[in-house]
Amino acid sequence: ETGVTQSPTHLIKTRGQQVTLRCSSQSGHNTVSWYQQALGQGPQFIFQYYREEENGRGNFPPRFSGLQFPNYSSELNVNALELDDSALYLCASSRGSLLSSYEQYFGPGTRLTVT
Amino acid sequence: AQSVTQLGSHVSVSEGALVLLRCNYSSSVPPYLFWYVQYPNQGLQLLLKYTSAATLVKGINGFEAEFKKSETSFHLTKPSAHMSDAAEYFCAVSESGANNLFFGTGTRLTVIP
Numbered sequence: 004e005t006g007v008t009q010s011p012t013h014l015i016k017t018r019g020q021q022v023t024l025r026c027s028s029q030s031g032h033n034t035v036s037w038y039q040q041a042l043g044q045g046p047q048f049i050f051q052y053y054r055e056e057e058n059g060r061g062n063f064p065p066r067f068s069g070l071q072f073p074n075y076s077s078e079l080n081v082n083a084l085e086l087d088d089s090a091l092y093l094c095a096s097s098r099g100s101l102l103s104s105y106e107q108y109f110g111p112g113t114r115l116t117v118t
Numbered sequence: 119a120q121s122v123t124q125l126g127s128h129v130s131v132s133e134g135a136l137v138l139l140r141c142n143y144s145s146s147v148p149p150y151l152f153w154y155v156q157y158p159n160q161g162l163q164l165l166l167k168y169t170s171a172a173t174l175v176k177g178i179n180g181f182e183a184e185f186k187k188s189e190t191s192f193h194l195t196k197p198s199a200h201m202s203d204a205a206e207y208f209c210a211v212s213e214s215g216a217n218n219l220f221f222g223t224g225t226r227l228t229v230i231p
Contacts (some may be wrong), residue, residue: 007161037217045122045208045221046162059217093161100217103150103169107219109161 005030007096007110014085024079024113026094034058034100035077036107037069040091052077053100060100081115089117119216120145120211124222129187132230137181137196139211144190148205151192152219162208168192170214179203204229 008027028035028049034053038046048061052071065116075096081088082106091114125140126208144147150169164176183194191215192209206226210219 034217038219038221043127043223045169045223046219047208048218048223051217053217061218101215102152102217103214104220106164106167107153109163111159111161118178 007108009092009094009110009113011113013114013116015041018117019082020084021082021083022115024078024081024092024094024115026079026096026110028075028077028096029108030093031067032096032098032108033075034097034105035071035075035096037077037079037094038093038095039063039094040112041087042090046093049079049110051100061072068082072087079118084117086117089115091115120149120213120220122209122211122222122223124207125223126225127223128226128228130228130230131199133201134198137194137199137203137227138209139194139209139227141183141192141194141222142190143151145211145213147213150212150214150216151169151185151194152212153177153181154192154208154221156206156208156224158205165207168209169185181214188216199229200226201225201229201231205218 036051039050040046050060091112097105099105153165209222
Protein backbone atom coordinates (compact mmCIF):
# COMPACT_ATOMS: atom_id res chain seq x y z
CA GLU A 4 0.00 0.00 0.00
CA THR A 5 1.52 3.32 -1.10
CA GLY A 6 1.50 6.03 1.52
CA VAL A 7 0.83 9.73 1.14
CA THR A 8 3.27 11.38 -1.24
CA GLN A 9 3.94 15.08 -1.79
CA SER A 10 5.78 17.00 -4.46
CA PRO A 11 8.04 18.79 -4.72
CA THR A 12 10.16 18.10 -1.66
CA HIS A 13 11.64 21.57 -1.56
CA LEU A 14 10.74 24.78 -3.33
CA ILE A 15 12.15 28.30 -3.37
CA LYS A 16 9.96 31.16 -4.57
CA THR A 17 10.12 34.93 -4.62
CA ARG A 18 7.70 37.18 -2.77
CA GLY A 19 4.65 37.90 -4.92
CA GLN A 20 4.88 34.71 -6.95
CA GLN A 21 2.39 31.88 -7.00
CA VAL A 22 3.04 28.25 -6.02
CA THR A 23 1.27 24.92 -6.42
CA LEU A 24 1.96 22.00 -4.11
CA ARG A 25 0.73 18.49 -4.84
CA CYS A 26 -0.42 15.58 -2.73
CA SER A 27 -1.31 12.02 -3.66
CA SER A 28 -3.54 10.41 -1.08
CA GLN A 29 -3.21 6.87 0.18
CA SER A 30 -5.15 4.22 -1.70
CA GLY A 31 -8.77 4.06 -0.55
CA HIS A 32 -8.75 7.52 1.02
CA ASN A 33 -11.27 10.15 -0.09
CA THR A 34 -10.26 13.00 2.23
CA VAL A 35 -7.24 15.28 2.11
CA SER A 36 -6.30 17.89 4.70
CA TRP A 37 -3.55 20.50 4.38
CA TYR A 38 -1.53 21.93 7.25
CA GLN A 39 1.13 24.65 7.44
CA GLN A 40 4.00 24.07 9.87
CA ALA A 41 6.16 27.13 10.44
CA LEU A 42 9.63 26.63 11.89
CA GLY A 43 9.44 25.73 15.57
CA GLN A 44 5.66 25.56 15.54
CA GLY A 45 3.01 22.89 15.40
CA PRO A 46 1.03 22.34 12.21
CA GLN A 47 -1.91 24.67 11.56
CA PHE A 48 -5.00 23.51 9.67
CA ILE A 49 -5.46 25.23 6.31
CA PHE A 50 -8.41 23.33 4.84
CA GLN A 51 -9.84 19.91 4.09
CA TYR A 52 -11.21 18.42 0.88
CA TYR A 53 -13.76 15.63 1.08
CA ARG A 54 -15.01 14.02 -2.11
CA GLU A 55 -13.73 16.95 -4.21
CA GLU A 56 -15.43 19.67 -2.14
CA GLU A 57 -13.87 21.99 0.45
CA ASN A 58 -15.03 20.72 3.83
CA GLY A 59 -13.78 23.17 6.42
CA ARG A 60 -11.14 25.87 6.49
CA GLY A 61 -8.81 27.28 9.10
CA ASN A 62 -7.79 30.88 9.61
CA PHE A 63 -6.02 31.38 6.29
CA PRO A 64 -6.69 34.10 3.70
CA PRO A 65 -8.36 33.39 0.35
CA ARG A 66 -5.03 33.46 -1.46
CA PHE A 67 -4.65 29.93 -0.08
CA SER A 68 -6.84 27.75 -2.27
CA GLY A 69 -7.07 24.11 -3.18
CA LEU A 70 -8.45 21.44 -5.41
CA GLN A 71 -9.22 17.77 -5.10
CA PHE A 72 -9.37 15.59 -8.19
CA PRO A 73 -11.55 12.55 -8.95
CA ASN A 74 -8.70 10.25 -7.93
CA TYR A 75 -8.67 12.17 -4.60
CA SER A 76 -5.23 13.66 -5.10
CA SER A 77 -5.06 17.31 -4.18
CA GLU A 78 -3.33 20.62 -4.87
CA LEU A 79 -2.64 23.54 -2.59
CA ASN A 80 -2.23 26.87 -4.38
CA VAL A 81 -0.85 29.98 -2.75
CA ASN A 82 -1.01 33.31 -4.59
CA ALA A 83 0.91 36.51 -3.90
CA LEU A 84 3.48 34.75 -1.73
CA GLU A 85 4.65 36.52 1.41
CA LEU A 86 7.79 35.90 3.43
CA ASP A 87 5.67 34.46 6.26
CA ASP A 88 4.43 31.73 3.94
CA SER A 89 7.81 30.04 4.33
CA ALA A 90 6.99 26.77 6.07
CA LEU A 91 6.64 23.02 5.77
CA TYR A 92 3.32 22.18 4.12
CA LEU A 93 1.88 18.86 5.19
CA CYS A 94 -0.80 16.89 3.47
CA ALA A 95 -2.79 14.21 5.27
CA SER A 96 -5.27 11.74 3.82
CA SER A 97 -7.95 9.65 5.49
CA ARG A 98 -10.85 7.33 4.65
CA GLY A 99 -13.35 9.90 5.88
CA SER A 100 -13.60 13.42 7.17
CA LEU A 101 -14.19 12.85 10.90
CA LEU A 102 -11.07 12.57 13.04
CA SER A 103 -12.94 10.64 15.71
CA SER A 104 -13.50 7.81 13.25
CA TYR A 105 -10.70 8.01 10.72
CA GLU A 106 -6.96 8.29 11.18
CA GLN A 107 -5.08 10.90 9.18
CA TYR A 108 -1.94 9.66 7.44
CA PHE A 109 0.59 12.41 6.81
CA GLY A 110 2.97 12.83 3.93
CA PRO A 111 6.59 13.98 4.38
CA GLY A 112 5.77 17.56 3.46
CA THR A 113 6.95 20.21 1.03
CA ARG A 114 9.42 22.76 2.38
CA LEU A 115 8.60 26.16 0.86
CA THR A 116 11.03 29.04 1.18
CA VAL A 117 9.94 32.51 0.11
CA THR A 118 12.71 35.07 -0.44
CA ALA B 119 -12.01 27.64 21.57
CA GLN B 120 -9.52 24.83 21.57
CA SER B 121 -5.84 25.03 22.35
CA VAL B 122 -2.96 22.83 23.44
CA THR B 123 0.02 23.70 25.61
CA GLN B 124 3.08 21.49 25.63
CA LEU B 125 5.35 22.24 28.55
CA GLY B 126 9.00 22.02 27.63
CA SER B 127 10.10 22.53 24.07
CA HIS B 128 13.09 20.25 24.70
CA VAL B 129 13.29 17.19 26.94
CA SER B 130 16.40 15.06 27.43
CA VAL B 131 16.39 11.63 29.03
CA SER B 132 18.95 8.89 29.40
CA GLU B 133 18.46 5.65 27.51
CA GLY B 134 16.36 3.36 29.69
CA ALA B 135 14.86 6.20 31.72
CA LEU B 136 11.22 7.19 31.96
CA VAL B 137 9.90 9.47 29.22
CA LEU B 138 7.30 12.04 30.28
CA LEU B 139 6.05 14.62 27.80
CA ARG B 140 3.46 17.04 29.09
CA CYS B 141 0.31 18.25 27.35
CA ASN B 142 -2.50 20.40 28.69
CA TYR B 143 -5.54 21.24 26.63
CA SER B 144 -8.35 23.73 26.59
CA SER B 145 -11.69 22.81 25.07
CA SER B 146 -15.26 23.95 25.64
CA VAL B 147 -16.59 20.49 24.80
CA PRO B 148 -15.32 17.00 25.57
CA PRO B 149 -12.15 16.71 23.54
CA TYR B 150 -10.55 14.12 21.39
CA LEU B 151 -6.82 14.08 22.05
CA PHE B 152 -3.92 12.83 19.97
CA TRP B 153 -0.18 12.37 20.19
CA TYR B 154 1.87 12.40 17.00
CA VAL B 155 5.60 11.81 16.45
CA GLN B 156 7.66 13.44 13.71
CA TYR B 157 11.05 12.07 12.73
CA PRO B 158 13.44 14.28 10.73
CA ASN B 159 12.33 14.79 7.14
CA GLN B 160 9.23 12.71 7.67
CA GLY B 161 5.54 13.40 8.14
CA LEU B 162 3.61 12.99 11.36
CA GLN B 163 2.79 9.51 12.63
CA LEU B 164 -0.07 8.85 15.04
CA LEU B 165 1.13 7.37 18.34
CA LEU B 166 -2.21 7.16 20.10
CA LYS B 167 -5.57 8.88 20.49
CA TYR B 168 -8.24 9.36 23.14
CA THR B 169 -11.84 9.42 21.94
CA SER B 170 -13.84 9.21 25.20
CA ALA B 171 -13.37 5.50 25.85
CA ALA B 172 -10.77 4.31 28.37
CA THR B 173 -8.85 7.15 30.01
CA LEU B 174 -5.56 5.26 29.77
CA VAL B 175 -4.66 4.90 26.14
CA LYS B 176 -1.94 2.59 24.87
CA GLY B 177 -0.22 3.39 21.61
CA ILE B 178 2.53 2.17 19.40
CA ASN B 179 6.19 1.73 20.36
CA GLY B 180 5.38 1.28 24.06
CA PHE B 181 3.90 4.76 24.58
CA GLU B 182 0.79 5.46 26.58
CA ALA B 183 -1.13 8.52 27.74
CA GLU B 184 -3.71 9.16 30.45
CA PHE B 185 -6.63 11.54 30.01
CA LYS B 186 -7.23 13.49 33.24
CA LYS B 187 -10.27 15.71 32.91
CA SER B 188 -9.78 17.39 36.31
CA GLU B 189 -6.27 18.47 35.29
CA THR B 190 -7.09 19.03 31.60
CA SER B 191 -4.02 16.97 30.83
CA PHE B 192 -3.00 14.23 28.44
CA HIS B 193 0.64 13.50 29.25
CA LEU B 194 2.60 10.98 27.19
CA THR B 195 4.79 8.41 28.92
CA LYS B 196 7.06 5.51 28.13
CA PRO B 197 8.71 3.45 30.89
CA SER B 198 12.08 3.03 29.19
CA ALA B 199 13.49 5.32 26.51
CA HIS B 200 15.21 3.92 23.44
CA MET B 201 17.58 5.79 21.17
CA SER B 202 15.03 5.39 18.38
CA ASP B 203 12.53 7.49 20.38
CA ALA B 204 14.48 10.67 19.63
CA ALA B 205 12.08 12.82 17.61
CA GLU B 206 9.61 15.71 17.82
CA TYR B 207 6.34 14.96 19.59
CA PHE B 208 3.10 16.87 19.07
CA CYS B 209 -0.04 16.84 21.15
CA ALA B 210 -3.26 17.78 19.34
CA VAL B 211 -6.91 18.31 20.22
CA SER B 212 -10.09 18.03 18.23
CA GLU B 213 -13.81 17.95 18.92
CA SER B 214 -16.40 15.27 18.31
CA GLY B 215 -17.63 15.68 14.76
CA ALA B 216 -14.71 17.88 13.81
CA ASN B 217 -12.40 17.34 10.92
CA ASN B 218 -9.35 19.34 11.94
CA LEU B 219 -6.67 19.21 14.59
CA PHE B 220 -5.24 21.95 16.80
CA PHE B 221 -1.60 21.17 17.53
CA GLY B 222 0.73 22.22 20.29
CA THR B 223 4.14 23.66 19.50
CA GLY B 224 5.89 20.34 19.98
CA THR B 225 8.50 18.84 22.29
CA ARG B 226 11.82 17.65 20.96
CA LEU B 227 12.94 14.51 22.78
CA THR B 228 16.65 13.73 22.98
CA VAL B 229 17.79 10.35 24.27
CA ILE B 230 21.26 10.28 25.76
CA PRO B 231 23.21 7.02 25.48
